[in-house]
Structure formats: structure tokens, C-alpha cells
Amino acid sequence: MSHHENNDKQHKQETKDGDILSPSSRRFSIKEFVLGKKGSKPGGILFMFAVVTAIMMAIPVLYVIGMSLFAGADRWISLLDSRIPRLIWNTLSLTVSVTFAAVVIGVALAWLVNRTSLPGRKMWQWLLALPLVIPPYVGAVTYIIVFGPRGWVAREWESHDWLVNLIGEYSFNIYSFTGIFLVLTLFTYPYVFLIASASIRKMNRNFEEVARSQGLSTWQVFWKVNLPFLRPAIGAGAILIALYVLSDFGAIAMMRYTTFTAAIYYQMGSYDNVSATVLSVVLIGLTLIILWIEAKSKKKQSYHQSSNSFKETDNLPLGKWKWFATLFVWFIFIISVVLPIGVLIYWSVLGIQEGALNANFWMYAWNSIKVSGLAAIICMIMALPVVYLRSRYPSRVSYFIEKISYAGYALPGVIVALGIIFIFNNHIPVLYNTYYLIAFAFVIRFLPQAMQSTDASLSLLSPRMDEAARSLGHPPWKVLIKVIIPSILPGILAGGALVFVSSIKELPATLLLRPPGFDTLAVRIWVEASEAIYHMAAPAALLIVIVSIIPLRYLLKKY
Template sequence: MIGKQQNKQPDTNHQQVGEVPSPTSRHYKAKMWMRLWDGNPPGRVLFLLAAITAFFMAIPIIYVVWRSLFAGTDRWMRLLDSRIPQLIWNTMSLTVMVTLFAVFIGVSLAWIVNRTDLPGRKMWQWLLALPLVIPPYVGAVTYIIVFGPSGWVKRWWAEQEWLVTTFGEYSLNVYTFCGIFFVLTMFTFPYVFLIASASLRKMNRNFEEVARSQGMKTSQIFWKVNLPFLRPAIGAGAILIALYVLSDFGAIAMMRFTTFTAAIYYQMGSYDTVSATVLSVVLIGLTLIILWLESKTKKKQKYYQTTNTYKKPDTLPLGKWKWVSFAYVMLIFLFSVLLPIIVLVYWSIIGIEMGALDSRFWGFAWNSLKVSGMAALVCMMFALPVVYLRSRYPSVISQSIEKLSYAGYALPGVIVALGIIFVFNQYIPALYNTYFLVVIAFVIRFLPQAMQSTDASLSLISPRIDEAARSLGQPPWKVMIRVIIPSTLPGIFAGGALVFVSSIKELPATLLLRPPGFDTLAVRIWVETSEAVYHMAAPAALLIVLVSIIPLRYLLKKY
């Protein structure tokens, strides 16, 4: 009846005034989600892509740590009593020594080339970066060929009777700590050289003029003015070198020195995967300690150029030290570039004359191009969502996603391969023993390279461009496709090029994950060198070096 009061059920879908929201209510969850993103949450597609990428990148480290927890106390104690102490000593002593000497060489060369009147200084800026394109395991091969037990130097020495009479038989042994230390130092110092060179070119002359007006000499200005500004660059280069030495396998194995990466590989070869996970966890711990020390020291290295009147640094005359400096630069170039290239060209000519460039060789080259190209494409696709989420939607979640995405870059290829083997063998057997696992390993290892390059391009695009597109009614995914991707395309392609070249040189992950009969150029270098068939290994090594020159131009433009 009209006017008659009707009974109504309470509306449970709306929050009553003054009622405290339940933690399980939809309204409460939505409010907390908004608060996590400071009122600006990302779209579902973007968040899911970035989150899946981060989880995928963290799989190896999560699974390796998880498996090591079930290794058993007896196995842990046996390894701690026998192998682990010696491996820690070998690994850390090599890492520290290579880092210290590579930093010294890199900084000294950067100073001589960029701040003095060294003859041909512009040319040296390019030439001294070339060791980056020579994989250390290729460098190790060349030094074995020249200085090894049956190498060029020993044969020449035996032919010189006066040398044998005066000094005795040739006794240089490259298979020692000094041998692997020398090889890794010669092929890692450009990390510091490039970054320190960039800092030196950007230094303001005003600070030096003030110090000179106070009566300081050039040496005092270097220690008290230049070096403090160089410390961040030195730290960045040092951490790259240390992480590389921790993760290197090829050069270390070829020089018959045992560190954690070699020990893990040999444990996998003997099918003792549980011990391999234990060793992997210890190596991960060492890596985290180095990263923690680097982050602590970085906080204390804050030096700013506050003046707005920039002046280009002076070029200092070397005077009587000119030819001594030139000889020093030439000596480093000889051992890090000239000698390896001469050896590779020599054996490549012999190999070509003996028919090394046959269908098998081009098959190896095609396999390398295929897996490296696929890895580069995948990295270009998945780098942008992670970088865009962190840049445009800063929060604890986006920062955590970005850090997880960098997990694979700090891990050796052996550990990445170990995690992939466990996961795909047990849960996704359809892909096991296929070359797709090699591609996945490359993506996990080198996606951060694509992220860094993409981030550099994205940082040049104002967020207001995104906001303008959104204000016109475009959904986030259309903004990404129509606005962001075209604007960041150069950086995306540059990142893809870096991933491609890093992948084509990767050895341990390829060795462990390749299916039967699927060899790449890097694998053939390893196999042929192990059997001393250098004329077959040299063309593959030389091809890798030539291809690797492509992203070096990008590095030199960047730095």
C-alpha cells in the first residue's frame, strides 16, 4: 500500500558511516593498493608484465637457495671442511688482485690519454677500449698458444742455444695464479678506463685553478682534487670488474685454475647437483657481500661540482715523461689487443687454408646468431615494462620488481644454468634439452643491459607527454605502444645490440644447457682449444671479436 513502510535488508555492499573497514573487504584492499602507489596505480597489463618478468628473472636464485636447504647437514659440513675454504681463498684472492690492478691500469691510462699531451691521444681513446670486445677465454687461448708448454715462445727459446746455455730450459708456466690474474686484468681494465675517462672529461677546471692558486703542484692536485671526483667512477668500474671475475668460467677453466664457477661446473659434470647448489649459495653470498660493500662505500663518495661556470680541463704537458708514458700505453695495448689479434689472425689464415670455414662452421655461426638474436628480441620486449613501471609509478613495489629483474646480472652463468635445469627438468620437461633453454638463460643474464639502455632513453621523455596522451582518453597500453615505444626506440635497439653481443660470447650457460648436437661459436672455441686444434678455434674467436665491435661504438658514444 502507498504510504506503508516497507522492510529493507541492510546493504552490505556499502560501508556504513563510522564503521571501521575490514581488512578483507574490497574497499579496504583497493584503498591500500592506492596508498602503495601514492594514489597513482599502474594499469593491470603493465603491472602483470613487469611482475612476471621480475619473478622469471629471480627463478634461478630462488630455486638454487631452496634446493641447498635440503642438501643435508653432512654434505654442508663436508664441503665446509674440505672444498669451500680453499675455493673462497682462490676466488676472493683472484677477485681482489684483478680488481686492484685493473683499477690502477684503467685510471692511469684514463689520466694519460685524457689529460696529457700524449701522442695520438684521440686514437688511444678508441684503441684502449678494444679489450672489451675480446672475451677473456679467447684471450686465455692466445696466451696459451704463445706462452704455453708447447707455445711459440718455448719453441723459439729451444732454438736459441745461448738462451738455453745461459738461463736453462724454458720454464714459464701459464697455468698458475699469476697466469689467470694477468689474463683477467688485461681484459677487464677497460671497464674502469671508459668510466674514468668520462669523469675526467667532465671535470671543471675551476677547482684545479683554485688549488693551483694555493700553491699546489700537479701531483697534489690529482690526489686532493681530481681523485675525490673520480672515486664514484672508480667504484663503478671496480664493482663491474669484481662481479665479472666472480662469474668468469671460460678463462679460469682454460688456465686450469679452480674457483667457485669452475667447481660448480665440474660438480654438474659429475651429476652431483646437490653439492653444486651448496657451492652456488656460497658464491651468491660472496656476490651479495661485494654488492653490500659497494653500496656502503658509495654513500660516502658524494662529491659535487657546484659551480655553474664550466671550463674544459687543461691538457698537461708530459715533458720528459712523454715517451715513458707512450711506452707504458703501448705495452698495455700490446698485451691486451695486439698480441691476441695477431695470434687469432695467424691461426685463422691457417684454418681457412685447411678448410675450417665449412658448412659445420657456418652452422655453428647460425646457431650463435639464432639464440643470441632471440634473446635480444625478448629482452627488448620485456625491458620497457619494468623500466616504465619504476620510472612512472615509483613505489616500494616497482623498486622491488626492478631489483629482482637485476638478479640474473649479478649471478654467474653457471648458477643461472643450474636453476634453469632444475626448474625445467621437473616442471616444464617439454622445453628441456632444447635450445630455448639457452635463450632463457641469456635473457636472465643480460636483460639488465637492455633495461639500462632503455632507462637512459626513457629518462629523456617528460612524464607530461604520457599524461597528455592519457588525458585524451588513451588507455595505458596504447600510450605505451603509440607514444613511449617510438620515442625510446634508439635506446631499445642499443640495449638489444648489447644483449646480442654479450649472448654470443656467453660460454658456461651455453655449455650446460645446449641440447645434443647444438654447438655455438663459443662452445666450439672451448672444444677445439681443449684438444689444441687452434686452427679450428681461431676463426670462431675472430668472428666473435669482429661482431663485438658493433656495440663498442655505442659504449664510446655513451661514455
């Protein structure tokens, strides 16, 4: 064999192994970027459907950012000098405070319920998760009714002269940082409670036994052994709470506290869309910073436990702390569940006696069902191609499409609505001022919920079923319809249920996008409560709470 032949053979072998990049291998790299390492084609219909979904999710946000760039330096400077610093302080101080307090309460309750001899542990696993079914703006209404300047406590306080003489006049101001902090903490702690409970139940007793053999006390074992394993769960719950506080509008507006979401809404109400886009971009920046911090913290978490020697943890006796722990659990349950639901039932009874369940009420309920149901159906349809493409045809393109589809979930509804208003008002006026825009906003906001549920079911389905169907000559889109959907239909429907209930509670997007004369239950709660007509707001709020039990059952089964 000649010297040149040896070189050619060596060159071909090196190229095959990927050590040397020839022009042909560069072409393969581009193909791999699009199709993944397997290089299998997902099919044009499936791929285009996923791409269109990603574009729909991204355009409203990108449009808002683009419009803010044309706001002009004067507008930016004016807002930076006057409003933005104060809004940043209000928003971040509230977000940090609520997140910290909710994490402490959620972890404490999860530990007591899942690791100690607390009486009624199984019952508390359900009851302490119930605040999730109460929208914070509904919780805010109930707390205003009870603790407001003309609320139950104030009237009862002033009716007792001896109490006024002893302590003074009733002075608690619910319309304050303390009030909104209390409400948001009580109705967001279950995010941490549920996720931390799942992690605590999976802990391995072996690590605790080793720690105790070294002479560590129960408290030291918690800090040095248990807490490191809980950090991922705490981080996951904390990021959910922080993003919720950043995006909340209803409770914050009810409590007359101003953050970015409220400021954006009020700018839209005064038809100052340019200032609204500037404030939106700053809020998007804060959201991205929180997501970046969460991503960085995940990289530093490297706590693992093996399952080959797994032992379930023992319940720790509370001893002399039993009554204190029981009182703490009951206190949280009463102020976060019993109090708000009791208030809603009381005012609902009065409202029904006053004729609140009239034709208008059922029209509002039908409007809510109509737009939420439409959003749920669209999300179930749109989520499947994106998830299937990412799962069965992994590549950088499919990964990017999936991440773009999550964009709306991390942003406040007021920003999503703002982008939709700009797009449809300027470019698609035929759909402007129709309820279809509300459904479109719900899809952008809650599509990831359908994607998560669908992905969880698809991950349990073997790819060999797809391969067998494709070997018979079926294209990927037909495999998806004929094989995949019937196999994972329960997961798809569960995702649709989550979207439906989240949509029926959504307030800011509905307020901004509703056409004239089109009200939903959430809007009527806002309108009636703002005018202190509580007997008309309570039945709608109670109906939303009852319907919201559907996703809670799903979450409790999952965690």
C-alpha cells in the first residue's frame, strides 16, 4: 500500500470518528443542529406546527420590547428619574419578603406533616394545600371584608368602649405593605409545601443514621443532612412564588399597593401605551434576573442519594412540642382556608337571598367557561407537537422551540395582554375587541401547563411504539394522531384541566382584552369588590374556588 493510500485511509477514519472536520462533516453538523444526532426527520407538518407555536408564543413579548425601543430617550429618562426606582423597590421588596416567608412556612409545615408524629398527618396533607384553590385577589377581598377600615374586626372593636379605652382605636391598615405581604404569603406557601413534602417523603434514612452515629442532634441532622437534600425543592417552590408575586395584579390592586404590574395597567388605562411598554421591559428584565439566579443556583446543587439502599424515614416524636406544632398548623389553616372560605360562604348566602344568581351571573359564568374552555382545547392541541418534537426528535432547534413556548408563563398577564393589543390593533384589527384575544392570551400564559402534563405522560411511553408505526410507512404526524394521542390521552386531558382552571382565575389579561359588554366571573369579582358590593362578588368567587379543586387533585396525585 502506497504512502498516499495510507494517508487517504487515515483521513477517512479520522473523519468518521469526528476528530477532523471536513466540509462533509460540517454539513452534517448543520443537519445535526436541526434534526439532532439521530438525524431522523420529524416530518414537515409536525415541524412547521411546532415552529408556528413557538412564534405565536414569542411575538407579543418581542413586540412589546420592540415598541419600547421607540419610546424615545426623554420618556426613558423621565420614568427612570421618577417612577421606576420606586417601582423596583416596591416590587423587589415584596417579592423577596413573600418568597422568604412562604418558604419558611411551607418547609415547616411539610416537615411537621411528613416527618413528625403530628396528629392527623394524612388529613393535613390535603387541608394545607387548599389555599392553592383560592386566587390571591379573592383572598384579598375576604381580608378587606374582615380587617378593612369598615370591616368586621373594626366594627366589633369600636363597639366595645372598654377595648378602645384600653388599647385605643382600631389602627391596623390592611391597605399597606403588611396587608399585601400577609395575603400573598398565605396563598402562595402551598407551592413550597407540596414540592418539599414530595422531597421529604423520598429521603433516605441511611444518611440520618450515619449523622446520628456521629453524635449529631435532631436539629443538627436537619441543618446538615436534610436541608441540603431539600434545597432543590425549596428552590423550585421559591421560583414559582417569586414569579407569581412579580406577575400578580389582582391582590396588589385590591390592596392599593403599586408594583410594576399595577403601574402598567394604570398606564394602559390612561392610554399611555408608550410608558406601559417601558415599564414592561423593566419588569421583563427583573423576571429574567430571577430566572438567571435560579439557573445559577441549580448548577451549585449537587446533592444526590442512591436508591439501591433506600430506607423510609421514621416519624420523629414531637414530645413537649406537640401542642405548639398542632396550634401552629391549625393557625395557618384557619387564616388561609377557614377564614376566606367562611367569609365567601357568608356573603354568598346573603347574595343568593338578594338575587345574585340572576341571568347576568350565569352569563358571566358562561363567558368564563367559553374563553377558558377554548384556551384549554387550543393548548391541548398546540402542546402535543412541541412536546413530541422535543422528546422524539431531540435537537437544538426542538429544544429552542420548547423553551420559547415557555416564554409567556414567566411573564405577567398584563405584559402578554399589552403585546396582543399592539399586534391586533395595528395589524389584525378584524379580531380586535373580540373574546378570541382573551383566549389567545390564556394560551400564551398557560400553554406550559399543558406541555408539562403531556410531557409527563409521553415520557412513560416507549419510543419503540413510534418506530413500529413508522416502519409501517406512517408519517410522524399520523403516528402522533393514531398511536400517541390515544396512549397518553389522560395526561393531555389533565393538562387541559390545569389550563382551564388557571384561565378561569386570570384577571389582568381579561381586564385589558375583554370587548365591551363581555365580563367574566373574575372581572365581576374585581368590579363588585372594588365598589364594596361583596354580596354580588362572593358567589362568583366561591364558584371559582370550587372549580379550582380540579387541578389540586391532580397536583396531590402528582406530588
